[in-house]
Amino acid sequence: MAAQPRRNRVSDPDMSSPHIRKPVSVQREMFTVLLALVPGITAYVWQIGAGILVNLVLASLTALAAEALVLKLRARPVAITVTDGSALVTAWLVVLALPSIVPWWLTVLAVLVAIVGAKHLYGGIGQNPFNPAMAAYCAMIVAYPALMSQWPAIGNTDFTTQWHLILGGERAIDGLTGATALDAMRTGLRGHTDVTSILSSSAFGFVGGRGWEWIALGHLLGGLFLLATRTISWRQPLSFIIGLGLTASVFWLIAPERFPSPLFHLASGGAMLAAFFILTDPVTSSTTPRGKLIFAVGVGIIAWFVRTFGAYPEGIAFGVLLMNLCVPLIDRSTQPATFGQRKEKRP
Amino acid sequence: MSLPHLFRFPGGIQPDAHKKESSEQPIRPVPLPARLAVPLVQSSQGSARTIVTVGDKVLKGQCIGEAEGNAGTAIHAPTSGRVTEIGRYPMAHPSGLDTLAIVIEPDGEERWIAREPLDMASASHEELILRVQASGIVGMGGAAFPSHIKANSKIDTLIINGAECEPWISCDDRLMRERSADIVTGARILRRLTGARRVLIGIEDNKPEAITAMKLVVQAAADDGGEISVITVPTRYPTGGQKQLIRVLTGFEIASNQRSSSFGVQCFNVGTAHAVCRALVHGEAMVSRVVTVTGNVEHPGNYEVLLGTAVADLIELCVAKPGTERTLMGGPLMGFTLPRLDAPITKSSNCIIAASNTLFPPAPPEQPCIRCGSCAQSCPTGLLPFELYWSSRAKNYDGAVHYNISECIECGCCAYVCPAHIPLVDYFRFAKSEIRARNQEKRAADQARARFEARSARLERDKAEKAARLTAKAAETRAALAANKDAATDANDAALIAAAVARTQAQSQAQPPASGQNGGATPPEPSI
Ligand code: SF4
Ligand code: SF4
Numbered sequence: 001m002a003a004q005p006r007r008n009r010v011s012d013p014d015m016s017s018p019h020i021r022k023p024v025s026v027q028r029e030m031f032t033v034l035l036a037l038v039p040g041i042t043a044y045v046w047q048i049g050a051g052i053l054v055n056l057v058l059a060s061l062t063a064l065a066a067e068a069l070v071l072k073l074r075a076r077p078v079a080i081t082v083t084d085g086s087a088l089v090t091a092w093l094v095v096l097a098l099p100s101i102v103p104w105w106l107t108v109l110a111v112l113v114a115i116v117g118a119k120h121l122y123g124g125i126g127q128n129p130f131n132p133a134m135a136a137y138c139a140m141i142v143a144y145p146a147l148m149s150q151w152p153a154i155g156n157t158d159f160t161t162q163w164h165l166i167l168g169g170e171r172a173i174d175g176l177t178g179a180t181a182l183d184a185m186r187t188g189l190r191g192h193t194d195v196t197s198i199l200s201s202s203a204f205g206f207v208g209g210r211g212w213e214w215i216a217l218g219h220l221l222g223g224l225f226l227l228a229t230r231t232i233s234w235r236q237p238l239s240f241i242i243g244l245g246l247t248a249s250v251f252w253l254i255a256p257e258r259f260p261s262p263l264f265h266l267a268s269g270g271a272m273l274a275a276f277f278i279l280t281d282p283v284t285s286s287t288t289p290r291g292k293l294i295f296a297v298g299v300g301i302i303a304w305f306v307r308t309f310g311a312y313p314e315g316i317a318f319g320v321l322l323m324n325l326c327v328p329l330i331d332r333s334t335q336p337a338t339f340g341q342r343k344e345k346r347p
Numbered sequence: 348m349s350l351p352h353l354f355r356f357p358g359g360i361q362p363d364a365h366k367k368e369s370s371e372q373p374i375r376p377v378p379l380p381a382r383l384a385v386p387l388v389q390s391s392q393g394s395a396r397t398i399v400t401v402g403d404k405v406l407k408g409q410c411i412g413e414a415e416g417n418a419g420t421a422i423h424a425p426t427s428g429r430v431t432e433i434g435r436y437p438m439a440h441p442s443g444l445d446t447l448a449i450v451i452e453p454d455g456e457e458r459w460i461a462r463e464p465l466d467m468a469s470a471s472h473e474e475l476i477l478r479v480q481a482s483g484i485v486g487m488g489g490a491a492f493p494s495h496i497k498a499n500s501k502i503d504t505l506i507i508n509g510a511e512c513e514p515w516i517s518c519d520d521r522l523m524r525e526r527s528a529d530i531v532t533g534a535r536i537l538r539r540l541t542g543a544r545r546v547l548i549g550i551e552d553n554k555p556e557a558i559t560a561m562k563l564v565v566q567a568a569a570d571d572g573g574e575i576s577v578i579t580v581p582t583r584y585p586t587g588g589q590k591q592l593i594r595v596l597t598g599f600e601i602a603s604n605q606r607s608s609s610f611g612v613q614c615f616n617v618g619t620a621h622a623v624c625r626a627l628v629h630g631e632a633m634v635s636r637v638v639t640v641t642g643n644v645e646h647p648g649n650y651e652v653l654l655g656t657a658v659a660d661l662i663e664l665c666v667a668k669p670g671t672e673r674t675l676m677g678g679p680l681m682g683f684t685l686p687r688l689d690a691p692i693t694k695s696s697n698c699i700i701a702a703s704n705t706l707f708p709p710a711p712p713e714q715p716c717i718r719c720g721s722c723a724q725s726c727p728t729g730l731l732p733f734e735l736y737w738s739s740r741a742k743n744y745d746g747a748v749h750y751n752i753s754e755c756i757e758c759g760c761c762a763y764v765c766p767a768h769i770p771l772v773d774y775f776r777f778a779k780s781e782i783r784a785r786n787q788e789k790r791a792a793d794q795a796r797a798r799f800e801a802r803s804a805r806l807e808r809d810k811a812e813k814a815a816r817l818t819a820k821a822a823e824t825r826a827a828l829a830a831n832k833d834a835a836t837d838a839n840d841a842a843l844i845a846a847a848v849a850r851t852q853a854q855s856q857a858q859p860p861a862s863g864q865n866g867g868a869t870p871p872e873p874s875i
Contacts, residue, residue, distance in 0.1 A: 016441070016683060016684065016770070016772070016773055016776070017677075017679070017680060017681050017682055017683060017757070017759050017772060018679060018680045018681070018759030018762050018763050018772065019675060019679040019680070019682070019684075019702065019707045020362055020514070020679045020680065020707060020763065021708075021710070021711075021762070021763055021765075021768065022360070022362070022763050022764050024721075024764065024765075024766040025711070025714075025766050025767075025768065026714055026717055026766045026767055028766070029719075029766055077712075080712060080714060081714070081715075084714065086717075124715060125715050125717055126715040126716045126717050126718055127715075233720075282717045282718050282719035282720065283717050283718050287718050287719075287720040287723065287731065287733065288720070288723065288731065289720075289723075289724075292720075335731065335750075336357075336723070336729045336731070337729060338602070338603075338728055338729045338730060338751050338754050339356065339357065339590070339594075339600055339602065339603075339727065339728045339729050339754070340590075340600045340601055340602025340603065340605060341602060341729075342357075342600060342729065
């Protein structure tokens with residue numbers, strides 16, 4: 001009756017503890033994130049037009065194909081990683097960061113930069129230091145500044161026109177493209193117009209860019225859903241909002257005619273998308289609790305400075321990449337104290 | 348009465364409890380098995396020395412192994428019968444290695460040896476401590492630390508651990524519901540031994556019946572100077588870990604290199620307190636314990652199991668259902684898969700789980716770590732498990748040490764929450780054993796070097812002494828020659844000197860310089 005002794009081995013997880021696991025998986029987390037992007041995308045289609053859906057399909061297919069190919073070349077298990085959903089999340093974020101009327105090849109290129117360059121050249125999921133979507137955005141804005149600054153004009157949601165632009169059609173037609181709120185604000189301020197008169201222009205809505213503020217609201221809703229399902233930590237969104245909001249507040253209080261309000265900053269550009277979807281990327285954010293706070297506050301502050309004084313209207317992507325660079329340092333200096341070494345011995 | 352202030356420990360998880368499967372039936376006896384194999388090693392600190400021989404008749408509770416040394420604890424015959432064998436039996440351990448055990452064939456009469464309760468009023472402290480040791484009492488929560496050592500320290504706060512935080516296990520729950528009076532009596536004795544000012548009995552809030560039962564006993568006899576309180580603690584694994592419970596109840600955080608007694612705190616499991624009461628008040632040595640048998644079995648529940656009963660006997664009694672793939676000892680978070688079912692129940696075996704793939708699904712394939720930090724958020728020790736994982740995987744053991752791998756208590760919280768399904772604890776166990784091996788090698792090398800250096804020094808010293816002796820001798824010879832100058836011829840003189848020189852040379856050749864050979868790779872044999 002005595003069974004043969006079977007030794008536990010490192011590679012035999014069925015034999016050693018723990019014998020139970022929480023029902024969580026990378027795949028589940030990624031698809032929850034995709035679901036949370038739906039409100040923002042819906043608002044996008046409603047306000048700007050359905051052109052973005054073309055980009056989403058195109059980017060998704062490119063991402064999956066690129067991911068599968070690279071994994072195969074690197075002799076890694078293909079099926080389990082391609083289906084984990086992380087490539088799709090990257091692809092959707094790239095699309096949401098780009099103007100939705102960029103020609104199709106720019107979308108494809110951006111996704112390739114994200115998946116092949118920013119993710120796999122560094123060793124694949126878990127190893128990449130830079131947020132792939134933000135790296136792709138920055139590469140594109142540096143390489144194609146003109147295309148990257150042509151945003152669809154609000155009020156012109158005609159799908160045929162957008163389809164035509166995506167296919168690479170003639171772009172120099174008036175009324176097809178328009179300035180974003182951040183653009184208008186920057187140009188206006190450079191021209192020494194004061195904030196109040198800039199805000200009265202047609203590019204602006206209630207608090208941010210006309211139309212765009214609804215998209216921001218959609219992303220905020222999606223973000224709250226991610227918080228409610230505990231898919232993301234509250235640390236990055238909150239501290240990013242504080243970092244950007246507080247910096248904006250300080251300058252706005254000093255000179256309200258020269259600096260727009262914190263609310264404007266938070267409702268414009270990619271602030272909400274970044275707060276809930278970009279900064280919370282587990283791989284490239286800081287991993288320690290205090291590190292997450294520092295990381296996101298840093299992005300918020302840098303974003304404000306680039307938006308206000310930099311060469312590009314939107315500064316979040318640069319903020320993210322810069323803070324990505326600092327993550328190893330942040331992680332190292334915020335290593336939590338272990339049990340028994342913590343300060344809060346007896347409150 | 349004001350609510351006690353409770354403290355938090357970092358991390359922790361809240362898995363499904365699965366207590367009801369086994370906790371709703373009273374503790375039941377187990378029919379006498381055909382034989383009982385009682386291992387000599389029952390405590391974490393020492394072993395027992397056999398004092399019976401094959402063929403001896405023994406009575407239930409009779410000492411069959413004496414405590415070896417100060418830290419050892421005695422073992423006793425779990426029933427009356429005959430010693431049939433003293434041989435090697437498999438241990439209840441993940442390795443499945445053998446250990447020495449005394450095998451007893453029951454005579455079916457369950458005849459106790461004369462029980463000698465201590466007169467608590469007159470017994471001295473030393474008598475009580477000796478009796479705890481002689482009754483073979485060790486921590487029953489799993490660590491099996493000898494209780495007489497812990498009970499022999501002077502402290503302020505005595506903690507009785509009834510948290511029972513691991514899923515599926517309910518033996519402490521049942522014990523508290525059914526034998527609360529004995530537990531509280533045991534706690535009182537332990538308080539007397541340790542001189543504790545207060546006794547805190549911590550129970551997780553998912554055991555309301557146990558809490559009520561314990562409170563009833565404590566309130567019924569609120570007498571002997573000093574407070575005993577039953578404290579309800581939130582259900583969160585691993586609250587039942589000794590250091591975690593101490594943190595929750597007292598606020599003290601005890602680091603891995605510190606002892607709780609230096610904070611004036613000592614912690615005993617409820618089962619241990621119960622055993623102390625049985626031993627001192629009723630004169631019954633530790634011969635059985637309550638074991639939860641649960642999981643994929645027809646009759647889950649708690650059983651009063653004689654020590655030495657084979658796990659297989661329990662599984663047979665409770666009838667494993669089809670689909671049982673393996674058998675766990677302990678809970679699903681820290682327990683291990685039993686390599687063989689003929690391993691006997693020991694004083695620290697609290698739970699047996701028949702595991703099917705439905706109840707305990709096999710691990711999904713391991714995916715790359717996405718650095719999500721969930722593991723760090725769940726770690727009760729405040730470690731960064733993913734850093735430990737990256738270091739361990741890269742065999743960068745210095746990195747693992749930097750991230751405090753030695754502090755890891757292998758509680759399994761990190762692996763439980765990991766969305767990439769990485770068997771983190773397996774990596775840590777492996778890295779720890781590698782680090783241990785490396786440290787041992789280093790220590791051995793250090794010792795060898797120290798030995799070698801000591802020997803070289805000794806040889807040097809011997810050589811120097813010998814040279815000094817020879818010089819002295821040569822001087823003596825010369826002096827003698829000088830004294831005999833008149834009588835001796837020059838030729839004689841020369842011959843004597845030549846002989847002395849030759850002797851010196853011969854000796855120095857027989858004893859080569861110690862440091863000379865091959866850079867010291869092979870230490871020279873010492874010359875006499
Ligand atoms: S929980 Fe798993 S995937 Fe997440 S950081 Fe820890 S080890 Fe990596
Ligand atoms: S097993 Fe170790 S690293 Fe993992 S949670 Fe427990 S103490 Fe922390």
